Amino acid sequence: MITCENLVKIYKTAEVEVVALQGLNLQLNEGEMVAVIGNSGSGKSTLLNMLGGLDRPSAGRLTIAGKDMLKLTDKEQNVYKRETVGFIWQNKSRNLVPYLTARENVEIPMLLHDRKKKRLRAIELLEAVGLGSRTGHKLQQLSGGEQQRVAIAIALANRPKLLLADEPTGALDTQTSDQIMALLRKLNREMGLTIVIVTHDLDLAKQVQRVVLIRDGRTSSEMILRTDEREAEDASGEETELDTHIEYAVMDRSGRIQVPERYLEAVGAKDADKVLLRLEEDHIVLRPIAQAGKTGG
Ligand SMILES: Nc1ncnc2c1ncn2[C@@H]1O[C@H](COP(=O)(O)OP(=O)(O)OP(=O)(O)O)[C@@H](O)[C@H]1O
8 A cells, every 4th residue: 555665755945955755665555553753853654744644755666555645646645645645743733614603524534525425424424433313513612532523534534544643632632642543443444444643752653563763764673562462471470461562673784773762771782882692593692892891682
């Protein structure tokens, strides 16, 4: 569904050039649901803007649903934005009109011309997001979580193949955020919708099967939901909370990897310019130089 190869985005302003994406690679299959996570400034929103056709990459390759995004004409890009992709933003004013009802809000972006069909489709969508009983409520009469559900219904209005969400739960409390995430998972499962969610919240990200970590405009590692049911025990034999995801570092063709920052921090190698590498029979040991003399592997 989505292939990013060596994707580069450079923003040029009067004084400086910012390289927001510097050779990002990402492959996403149709029907996958992925969370993209990274520190502020790592390039998450830039990536989402490229995927949504809101902006064009500077170099590299980006194909989405068979379309070469670097070669689209402006007209083709507009059709793509209208028909292939749906957006959910954290900032509600970008999604919603407060003085209209939930149903009227959902009807706005619809490409259907028949008023009755529009109305029926809007109600159907509001039912799908769990708001069947609120279709006639004005937006300002709805809670934050309910408003975000309306935003999701709007994003689905033109039957997109790809749903992009930028911090969709950023303004919501934990319980409401979990409900919105559960709704997105349901839509992914039941409609086969491909979903990309940008967040800086690792706990939230881990509610989906695949988490892609971006660092300095590149994919640095991925976490995939564990499928084994092993129970973890700590040294004292007590059960500890099992990490739900296994982390994989992304490796390029030259064998370069980015070790997750928190791993380096944990072993005191964050600022090191070299680490000791040792090949064991079936694994590779990486440790800070200061500890290199110690035994063990
Ligand atoms: N329109 C723009 N013009 C110039 N620089 C930009 C523009 N948009 C983003 N940048 C820069 O590109 C880099 C990546 O920004 P981006 O917004 O993609 O990061 P992010 O990971 O989404 O951050 P956050 O979590 O804070 O939203 C940053 O250094 C940012 O300042």
